[in-house]
Amino acid sequence: MAGLDWPVPDYSTLCRRQARIAVQIPYRCSGQPLNLLIDSNGIRFRGDREWLARKHGAARSREWRKVHLATDTMTGDIRAAEFTSSRQGDSPILPELLSQIPVTEDIETVTADGAYDTRRCHAAILERDAEPIIPIRRNGRAWKPDCPAAISRNEILQTTRCLGRALWKKWTGYHARSRIEAQMNRLKLFGERIMSRDPDRQTAEIQIRIAIMDRCSALGRAEIEVVA
Secondary structure, X not given: OOOOOOOOOOHHHHHHHHOOOOOOOOOOOOOOOEEEEEEEEEEEEEOOOHHHHHHHOOOOOOEEEXXXXXXXXXXXXXXXXXXXXXXXXXXXXXXXXXXXXXOOOOEEEEEOOHHHOOHHHXXXXXXXXXXXXXXXXXXXXXXXXXXXXXXXXXXXHHHHHHHOHHHHHHHHOHHHHHHHHHHHHXXXXXXXEOOOOOHHHHHHHHXXXXXXXXXXXXXXXXXXXXXX
16 A cells, blocks of 8 residues: 555464574673572463353363473563473473573572472572572471482471471562562463464464563663661
């Protein structure tokens, strides 16, 4: 209509390109050791929405994928992300998230919930010379002190028993983990479901959302000050 001789790709071209596009997720470096917050959540890509599911019952065709994120507490940027099937557990993905952080960057602490209270997670965190802030599970017992991961985890268990879980969380700053939960909510503001069906396209769609979130965070964010 404008009389412009510009080549414009159609929908099928964009759809094919999405499967092989390499998304660069921007982030800011604070110049200080990282304090990472790690969490995961599910996102739907097939099936009815919550209102229809509550009214007519959940359909068998509802399917989910899992998003695993690692956020820098200082900048609020997402530093690492993994996209897996809904059957994948949380703890096996933590080492992969840490591997996305360049080895030249120091990690001071890694905060996660009780689902990451495993030997593999504690060992992966200690390999980066970081301190794990992971609450012990309710039925958790002391591990055999046969490795540095078990010794570090037993120290958390003893401290929790001496101080109590509530005081331990306050003392270690565990409640900062609410920020990663807020990031999950931001991710779902783009939509409670992903539109793609192919796994590669789904991964690219999630990475694009994360890149947009980090761009928006770089523009500015609210500063919280404690008022006595």
